[in-house]
Amino acid sequence: MTASVVTANRLGDGAVVYLAPEGRWTGCLDAALVAQDDATEPLMAMAERGLVDRLVVTPYVIAVEDGPDGRLASHIKERIRATGPTVRLDLGKQAAQTGVTESCHVPL
Amino acid sequence: MYRYDEFDHTLVAERVTQFRDQVRRRVAGELTEDEFKPLRLMNGLYLQLHAYMLRVAVPYGVLSAHQMRRLAHVARVYDKGYGHFTTRQNIQYNWPKLEEVPDLLEELAEVEMHAIQTSGNCIRNVTADQFAGVAADEIDDPRVYAEIIRQWSTLHPEFSFLPRKFKIAITGAPNDRAAVKVHDIGLRMIRNEADEPGFEVIVGGGQGRTPMIGHVVRGFLPVPDLLTYLDSVLRVYNQLGRRDNLYKARIKILVHETGVDEFTRLVEEEFAAMTRETPQVLPGGELARIRAYFQPPAYRDLGKAAPTLDLALATDSAFAQWHAASVSAHKQTGYAIVTISLKPIGGIPGDASAAEMEAVADLAETFSFSEIRVTHEQNLVLPDVAKEDLYAVWQGLKEAGLATPNVGLVTDIIACPGLDYCNLANARSIPIAQEISERFADLDRQHDIGELKVKISGCINACGHHHVGHIGILGVDKKGVEHYQITLGGDATETAALGDIVGPAFSGDKVTDAVDTVVAVYLDQRQDGERFLETYRRVGLAPFKEKLYAAR
Numbered sequence: 001m002t003a004s005v006v007t008a009n010r011l012g013d014g015a016v017v018y019l020a021p022e023g024r025w026t027g028c029l030d031a032a033l034v035a036q037d038d039a040t041e042p043l044m045a046m047a048e049r050g051l052v053d054r055l056v057v058t059p060y061v062i063a064v065e066d067g068p069d070g071r072l073a074s075h076i077k078e079r080i081r082a083t084g085p086t087v088r089l090d091l092g093k094q095a096a097q098t099g100v101t102e103s104c105h106v107p108l
Numbered sequence: 109m110y111r112y113d114e115f116d117h118t119l120v121a122e123r124v125t126q127f128r129d130q131v132r133r134r135v136a137g138e139l140t141e142d143e144f145k146p147l148r149l150m151n152g153l154y155l156q157l158h159a160y161m162l163r164v165a166v167p168y169g170v171l172s173a174h175q176m177r178r179l180a181h182v183a184r185v186y187d188k189g190y191g192h193f194t195t196r197q198n199i200q201y202n203w204p205k206l207e208e209v210p211d212l213l214e215e216l217a218e219v220e221m222h223a224i225q226t227s228g229n230c231i232r233n234v235t236a237d238q239f240a241g242v243a244a245d246e247i248d249d250p251r252v253y254a255e256i257i258r259q260w261s262t263l264h265p266e267f268s269f270l271p272r273k274f275k276i277a278i279t280g281a282p283n284d285r286a287a288v289k290v291h292d293i294g295l296r297m298i299r300n301e302a303d304e305p306g307f308e309v310i311v312g313g314g315q316g317r318t319p320m321i322g323h324v325v326r327g328f329l330p331v332p333d334l335l336t337y338l339d340s341v342l343r344v345y346n347q348l349g350r351r352d353n354l355y356k357a358r359i360k361i362l363v364h365e366t367g368v369d370e371f372t373r374l375v376e377e378e379f380a381a382m383t384r385e386t387p388q389v390l391p392g393g394e395l396a397r398i399r400a401y402f403q404p405p406a407y408r409d410l411g412k413a414a415p416t417l418d419l420a421l422a423t424d425s426a427f428a429q430w431h432a433a434s435v436s437a438h439k440q441t442g443y444a445i446v447t448i449s450l451k452p453i454g455g456i457p458g459d460a461s462a463a464e465m466e467a468v469a470d471l472a473e474t475f476s477f478s479e480i481r482v483t484h485e486q487n488l489v490l491p492d493v494a495k496e497d498l499y500a501v502w503q504g505l506k507e508a509g510l511a512t513p514n515v516g517l518v519t520d521i522i523a524c525p526g527l528d529y530c531n532l533a534n535a536r537s538i539p540i541a542q543e544i545s546e547r548f549a550d551l552d553r554q555h556d557i558g559e560l561k562v563k564i565s566g567c568i569n570a571c572g573h574h575h576v577g578h579i580g581i582l583g584v585d586k587k588g589v590e591h592y593q594i595t596l597g598g599d600a601t602e603t604a605a606l607g608d609i610v611g612p613a614f615s616g617d618k619v620t621d622a623v624d625t626v627v628a629v630y631l632d633q634r635q636d637g638e639r640f641l642e643t644y645r646r647v648g649l650a651p652f653k654e655k656l657y658a659a660r
C-alpha cells in the first residue's frame with residue numbers, strides 16, 4: 001500500500017511545508033494529511049486553495065512511508081527537504097532539534 | 109577597477125524599484141507564481157529545496173574590499189551568516205526571504221552590485237581569468253574587454269530572449285585559467301604577425317548534458333571588431349538556435365548540427381553585412397576610457413630581492429608549503445598573486461562565512477590595494493601582494509582559518525551545491541567532496557600527488573565542471589539511490605578535453621575508495637615529473653579501469 005502527502009514551499013521564505021487537515025499547512029511531515037493508495041486528487045484540490053490564498057508555491061505529491069521514528073519521505077530528495085542540508089545540521093528544519101532556528105511547525 | 113557611471117547607477121536602481129513592486133504584487137496576489145517566476149529569475153532569485161536562493165553577480169570575478177564587506181553584511185543580515193562562491197565567479201545566498209530581497213538588492217546597488225544576468229535565457233555575466241591584469245603571462249588585460257562586453261550585453265534588447273542561456277568567457281593569457289573552450293563563446297587574446305593584439309574566437313563549447321569542446325571560428329579578430337563579431341554570432345544563434353527542445357537549444361548543438369564550416373560561413377556573412385550596415389567598431393576613445401579604469405595600482409619600486417620572504421621560506425616549513433601551493437607569478441617585479449583556498453579539509457567547497465569574507469576584505473585593504481578576485485574554481489585571490497608582505501598575509505589568513513595550503517591539489521575540489529540545496533540535483537556533491545578531502549588530508553601526500561583537479565556535479569547540468577575534471581564525479585539517481593559516475597582525463601585549460609567515463613557508477617560509499625584507487629594507479633604508472641593528466645594521456649583509461657573494476 002502506498003501513502004502520499006502534498007508538499008510545497010511557503011511563499012514568504014520558501015520553507016518546506018506539507019498539507020495538513022482542513023487545508024492548513026504545516027512544516028511537520030508527521031502532521032501532514034496522508035492519502036492512501038494514490039488517492040491524491042482531493043488533496044491536490046485542497047492544496048490549490050493554498051495557491052489562491054498566496055500561502056505556498058508549486059504544490060506536488062510525494063510518497064511517504066513509516067520509519068522507525070515516525071513518518072519518512074520515501075525519496076532522498078524529499079528526506080533532505082524534510083530536514084535540511086545534510087552538511088549543515090545547524091540549518092533547515094533539523095536545526096529545530098538543536099534549538100537553533102525555526103521549529104517543525106512553520107506558522108503560515 | 110570599473111566604477112559605475114550615471115547610466116549604470118540608474119539602471120541598477122531602477123531594477124531594484126521594479127523588483128520591489130513585483131514582489132509587492134506577488135505577495136498581494138496580483139501576480140501568480142507563473143507570472144512572477146520569470147521576473148524573479150531575471151533578478152537572480154531561484155526557489156531551491158529549502159528556501160529561496162539569490163545569485164549575485166560578480167562580473168568577471170572582480171570585487172573590491174568594500175564590496176566584499178557588503179557581501180558579508182548581506183550574509184549576516186539577510187541570510188544565515190555565509191555565502192557560496194560558485195564556478196561562475198558569483199556568490200549565492202541560500203536563505204533570503206522573499207520580501208527582504210528588494211532591500212538586500214538595494215544594499216548591493218549601493219556598492220555597485222546586482223543580480224542581473226545571473227539567470228534566464230540571456231547573455232550571462234561574462235567570466236574571466238582571475239589573474240586578469242596581473243598575470244605574468246598576459247598579452248592584454250581581459251577586464252577591459254570583459255567590461256565592454258558587460259556594457260554591451262546588459263539588457264541587450266535583441267538578445268534578452270535567446271533560445272537558451274549564453275555564457276562568454278575571456279582570457280588575456282595563453283595559459284587558460286578561464287576555461288574558454290567550454291563556453292558558448294570563448295575569447296582568447298593572441299597577437300598576429302604584425303604583433304597587434306586580437307582574439308581567437310571559440311564557439312560552441314559547453315558542459316551539461318551534451319559536453320563539447322568549442323571550435324575556433326575566427327583565428328584572429330582585430331580588437332575594434334569585437335562587438336560586431338559577437339553580435340554576428342549571437343544573431344545567427346538567435347535566429348537558428350532550436351527553441352523546440354530545451355536540451356538542444358544551446359549554441360553548441362547548433363554548431364554541431366550545422367557543421368563548423370557552415371556555421372562559420374553564416375557568422376562571417378552576418379559579420380560582413382553588419383560591417384557594411386551598422387558597424388559597431390570599438391572606437392579607440394571608448395577603449396581608452398574603459399582601459400583607464402583598469403590602470404595598475406600604485407606599485408612600489410620593489411626590485412627582485414625579498415629578504416623577509418626568503419628568510420620565512422627558509423625557516424618556516426608550513427609557510428613554505430602554503431607558498432608553494434598558493435602563490436603565482438605577478439607581472440610586476442616584487443609582487444605576487446595569492447590564491448586563498450576556500451577548501452578547508454572536510455569543509456564545504458566555496459562556502460565562506462561573513463567573518464571570513466571580512467578577514468579577506470581586511471587583508472585586501474592592507475596588502476592588495478583593496479582588490480579581490482573570485483575564481484571559477486571557487487577560491488578567492490589577492491591579486492597584488494608585495495612579496496615582502498607574503499608572510500604577513502599568510503599569518504593573517506591562518507588566523508582567519510583561510511590558510512589551507514592545497515590550491516591545485518587533490519583536496520582543492522570543485523563541488524556544486526548538489527542535493528543538499530539544489531532543486532535539480534540527483535545526488536549530493538558536498539559530502540563526497542568532504543570525504544575525499546578528509547581521505548587525502550595529509551599534506552605531504554597531496555604534494556607528492558601534485559596537481560590533480562577533482563570536480564563534482566550533483567546532476568548532468570555540470571555546474572561542478574565534472575566533464576573537465578582530471579577526475580570528474582557526476583551524481584546520478586539509480587532507483588532513488590545516489591550513485592556517482594567517474595570520468596578521467598578531463599581538462600579545462602588550453603589543452604581542453606572531456607573526461608572519459610570509466611564504467612558503471614559507484615554507490616556513494618564507494619566513491620572515495622575509487623578516487624583512492626585512481627590515484628594509486630597514477631602513482632604506480634607515473635614517470636619522472638609527470639602530472640596526473642600527462643600520465644593519463646600516456647597510459648589511457650585501461651589500467652585505471654582494470655583496477656577500479658577488478659574486484660567486481
Ligand code: SF4
Binds near residue numbers: 570572
Ligand atoms: S550541477 Fe545540477 S545539482 Fe549541481 S548545482 Fe548544477 S543543477 Fe544543481
